[in-house]
Each structure stands twice: as structure tokens, then as C-alpha cells.
Amino acid sequence: MRLRILQYGSPVLRAKGARIDQIDERVRQLATDMIETMRAANGVGLAAQQIGQPLQLTVVDVSKVEDRPSTLRLNGKEVDPKTASPLILVNPEIVLGTETSLGIEGCLSFPEITGEIERAETVRAKAQALDGSPIELEASGLLARALQHEVDHLNGILFIDRMNSAAKVALASRLKRMQKETERDIRKTPRALEPETAL
Numbered sequence: 001m002r003l004r005i006l007q008y009g010s011p012v013l014r015a016k017g018a019r020i021d022q023i024d025e026r027v028r029q030l031a032t033d034m035i036e037t038m039r040a041a042n043g044v045g046l047a048a049q050q051i052g053q054p055l056q057l058t059v060v061d062v063s064k065v066e067d068r069p070s071t072l073r074l075n076g077k078e079v080d081p082k083t084a085s086p087l088i089l090v091n092p093e094i095v096l097g098t099e100t101s102l103g104i105e106g107c108l109s110f111p112e113i114t115g116e117i118e119r120a121e122t123v124r125a126k127a128q129a130l131d132g133s134p135i136e137l138e139a140s141g142l143l144a145r146a147l148q149h150e151v152d153h154l155n156g157i158l159f160i161d162r163m164n165s166a167a168k169v170a171l172a173s174r175l176k177r178m179q180k181e182t183e184r185d186i187r188k189t190p191r192a193l194e195p196e197t198a199l
């Protein structure tokens, strides 16, 4: 099922995701729905906060991107990031490499806004797969960038927080407008935008 992607101004985007202790049917369904939602929106990644669930769960898919390469070592083996996509990561923890680079990013919660963000070129991550088994990965390129963007979401951090101050100033009025629109939507349809807290 496709889910509604929440936009900037939704309070849940600022919430730190709770650790998932038990990967039950509901978590598995959520991951399936998140993949469907991400693909329908042509996204490279989606975090649970973006569909209203403050949980440590994210999905990433670089398989449709041709012009920005990635590498991936999964559990010690070099694999094609495209065939390994979508990656579903439960409770991910990442360690950043020391080299950084600038790159353009967008975010499904900020329609039509992009910005140049400095990120580590490589990351190492530990997480759990949907069956509960541990995953260890090392990534570079677009995949490394996407993982940093998504793990930020899981901690309530948004890509605008990482823009330089000139970019923030240039975007300020658009962001304020977006926030106001979202707040108006929430007042009109509170149920649709409130995160469910039962999980």
C-alpha cells in the first residue's frame, strides 16, 4: 500500500526513531509499504518518520540511478548495489569515513528543493535485516550519501540542517511557506498526519 509522505512542518520529522525490538508482521508490512511508496515517488530512500512512524527503519534503493555510482560490500562481500536494492535496514548505526565530498540532494519531504550537502564519501553500517539477522555493510558514492541522509532522518535531522548558511538564507521563505501549509493541513485533517503511537 502506498503511504502518504509527510512534508516539512510535520512534527514527526523531528522525532528520533524508537529502536525496534521485535520485528513483527506490522514492521514487515511497513517496510513493504515504504518500498512501494519510495518507488512510486522516484525516491532513493525513505525513512519511517516520513510516513509518520518514528521508528529506526529505513529503505534505500539506488537501482534506478544511472549517473551517480555506488559501491557496496555486504557482510564482507562485494555486491552490485543495484541488485542488492532495495536495502531494508532496521536499527541502523553508521560510522562515517573521513573523506568528504559535496553533492546535490533532494528529499521526498521537501518537494522541489535541492541543496548541496557535504557528506562522508564512505560509510560503514550495522543494522538488522527484516528477518532479524545482522547486516554489516560498507558503501561509497550515492549509496553512502543516501544512507547518511536516511540515518539523519531516523534521528530527526533533516538535510536543510546540513546546508551552508547562504543556502539556508536563500531557502528561508520557501521553507517557512511549506511549514505553514503543512500546519494548515494538519489542522484540517489531524488524523491523517498524526503518527500512530501503538507500534
Ligand SMILES: [Zn+2]
Binding pocket: 106, 107, 108, 109, 149, 153
Ligand atoms: Zn529525506
